[in-house]
Amino acid sequence: MHVVVNAAMSADGKLSSHRREQIAISGEADFERVDRLRAASDAVVVGVGTVLADDPHLTVKGDDLRDQxxxxxxxxxxxxxxxxxxxxTPADAAILDDAAATYVCLSEAAPVDRRMTLADHAELVTAGEERVDLLRAFAALQDAGLERVMVEGGGELIFSLFEAGLVDELRVFVGPKIIGGRDAPTLADGEGFLAEFPTLELEEVDRLDDGVLLTWAVDER
Structure with missing residues (x-):
């Protein structure tokens, strides 16, 4: 499995405002890049916080990309x-419609009534006691044939994936805005690292829209 984390952040490293409101950070050129990356992926992954805040559909937008x-x-x-x-995840979330197959990764602590509701709309993957065990969950996704995986956020999930050693590549569009706010979400939230910090190898730097796209490979040393 190859896991690519993709994100757009402000010049000061924020994904959105402290109210968790979506803010346009990138422009049309980056939207098209993200659509191409989705189209090249077997699966697109988000955390439930992103679903609750943004209600994303996570489908390919370009007709030519869908046709291909x-x-x-x-x-x-x-x-x-x-x-x-x-x-x-709400039962009426856009991500649970019939536009694509959907998997919901749960822990064993997820209530039975929520499981029953979600089972009507998605394939359930149970891994971990109180929190999703990402290593086990992603192994199950790989067993289901999902090899090229794109992660779109949010910061808590991205941190947890780095912590679990599951990230192979990081692509970040850095846009020309300052958002600020000590409580505004960043690229990698969670508890943070105190030692054994993940390190990256810069592979590409591309000017895009009015910002810059950074492509990093995760250093496995």
Whole structure:
């Protein structure tokens, strides 16, 4: 499995405002890049916080990209995955519609009623007691044939994936805005590292829109 984390952040490293409101950080060129990356993926992954805040659909937008996927014998859209330890994904969330297959990764602590509701709309993957065990969950996704995985956030999930050693590549668009706010989400939130910090190797720097796209490989040393 190859895991690519993709994000857009402000010049001061914020993903959104402290109110968790979406802010336009990148422009059309980056939107098209993200769509191409989705189209090249077997699955797109987000945390439940992103689902609750943004209600994303996570489908491929370009007609030509969807047509190419079908011509290649693939589904119109990549599978969608929600990491949701306690089953908080709403039953009417856009990510649970029939536009693509959806997997919801739960912990064993997720309530039975939430499991039953979500099972009507998605394939459930149970891994971990109180929180989703990402290593086990991603192994199950790989067993389901999902090899090229794109992660779109949020910061808590991205931190946890780095902590678990699951990230292979990081692509970040840095936009020309300052958002500020000590409580505004950043690229990697969570508890933070105190030692054994993940390190990255810079592979590409590309000017895009009015910002810059940084492509990093995770240093496995």
């Amino acid at each position: 996927r079908r011509a290649d014998g693939r589904s119109t859209n990549p599978a969608r995955v929600v990491v949701d330890s306690s089953g908080r």
